[in-house]
Amino acid sequence: MPPLDGAITGIRAGSPAFRRVSLALFAAGFATFSLLYHVQPLLPLLADTFRVAPAEAALALSLATGFLSVAMLLAGALADVYGRRPVMVASLTLSALLTLATAIVPSWHGLLAARALLGITxxxxxxxxxxxxxxxMDPGALDPAMGLYIAGSALGGMAGRLVMGVVVDFLPWQVATAGIGAAGLLAALAVWRYLPPSAGFTRRPARPRAMLSALLVPLGQGRLRLLFLQGFLLMGAFVTIYNYIGFRLLAPPFDLPQSLIGLIFAAYLLGMGSSAWVGRLVARHGRGPVMAAGVLIMAAGVALTATSLLPLVVAGIGLLTFGFFGAHSIASGWVGALAPVTGKAQASSLYLFSYYMGSSLVGAGGGVIWAAMGWTGLALVVGGLLCLSLLLIRILSRAG
Known part of the structure; x- marks a missing residue:
């Protein structure tokens, strides 16, 4: 790998290049999550407006994450051919334009089609x-840089949800959606302007058979397979709670207005702090113990959401969010550290395939559980997913 900023092994923390990368990918993470998740606080409103059940309303999110998870299996291969930065800029630009288009789509099925296309782009x-x-990145800068990227994702997820959740009590949802799309275009400009060109990889010609073989390489490592499953469990548990908490808070005994429910997404600020903080904890205690602590914090948060006291429910959402972003940041960095040099893009694609498939499948299936078993049943199912996550962490830690 050629030296960057005077470093032998990559961009070092604190260097000018590190700051440029951090700014660009913080903006990219912000845009990714706001473009993807700004519909989440709208699910009760969509269910009422289009007269669909909660599980069907959740398709506005689940279709996007489902198509996203599949398309990401090809994204790494495209980046190998066309380069990292061009693919990232094109991805953000097209997704922002599709979000602007959803502001004028009049029908339910048209909205779902636009959201599915956004998942692909x-x-x-x-x-x-x-x-x-x-x-x-230099190995010592990887976890801090990944944490800042995830922090941008947390802020984007919060801003998209918070803006939509609050503004729709005062303005049409289409206006807020257009604002989210415009922010995505600005993020694409930031990535184009500030992200240094790749220096650690060589472009490869488009060979479908070679692309498939490269995608299969990370699956040959047992620890990477466990991390892929970990992404499925973490994201599935997290999104399921967020998908349906709005329905619960709209109903008795809470009976909250939509704008107050939207404010609960301010908990994403805790996610930002968590993802930026865990990099330092990992350096002292190791990935396994810190990740397990994050999952236990998530489980405590889920338990609190099952109470009937609003302050405890809000505290539970905060704990869930703090624990999730910390655990996800560690898992993401762990994948980057374990992936073979020639298969990092493919390993990232497989991790995120599992991650977003958890959002799509578990998130949509949670609506069926919510309808049949209520919030207690939903919390118990999510708790079971987190117990399995803890078991995987134990296996990962034992494997070295």
Whole structure:
């Protein structure tokens, strides 16, 4: 790998290049999550407006994440051919334009089609961003840089949800959606302007058979397979709670207005702090113990959401968010550290395939559980997923 900023092994923390990378990918993470998740606080409103059940309303999110997860399997291969930065810029630009288009789509099925297409176009950003960091950063800078990228994701997820959740009580949701799309275009400009060109990889010609073989390489490592499953469990548990908490808070005994429910997404600020903080904890205690602590914090948060006291429910959402972003940041960095040099983009694609498939499948299936078993049943199922996550961490730690 050629020297960057005077470093032998990559971009070092605190260097000018590190600051440029951090700014660009913080903006990219912000845009990715706001473009993807700004519909989440709208789910009760969509269910009421289009007269669909909660599980069907959740398709506005689940279709996007489902198509995103599949498209990401190809995103790494495209980035190998066309380069990391061009794919990331194109991904953000097209996704922002599609979000602007959803502001004028009049029908439910048209909205779902636009969201599905957004899942495809957005795929070029998350997997490639992780691969870029894995290739370009000095090993000592990888976890802090990944934490800042995840922090941008947390802020974007919060801003998209918070803006939509509050503004729709005062303005049409289409206006807020257009604002989210415009922010995505600005983020694409930031990535184009500030992200240094890749220096840690060589472009490869488009050979479908070679692309498939490269995608299978990370699956040959047992620890990477466990991390892929970990992404499925973490994201599935997290999104399921957020998808349906709005329905619960709209109903008795809470009976909250939509604008107050939207404010609960301010908990994403805790996610930002968590993801930026865990990099330092990992350096002292190791990935396994810190990740297990994050999952236990998530489980405590889920338990609190099952109470009937609003302050405890809000505290539970905060704990869930803090624990999730810390655990996800560690898992993402762990994938980058374990992936083979020639398969970092593919390993990132497979991790995020599992991650977003958890959002799509578990997130949509949670609506069926919510309808049949209520919030207690939903919390118990999510708790079971987190117990399995803890078991995987134990296995990962034992494997060295």
């Amino acid at each position: 957005l795929a070029g950003l998350p997997a490639v961003a992780m691969a870029y960091l894995g290739e370009e």
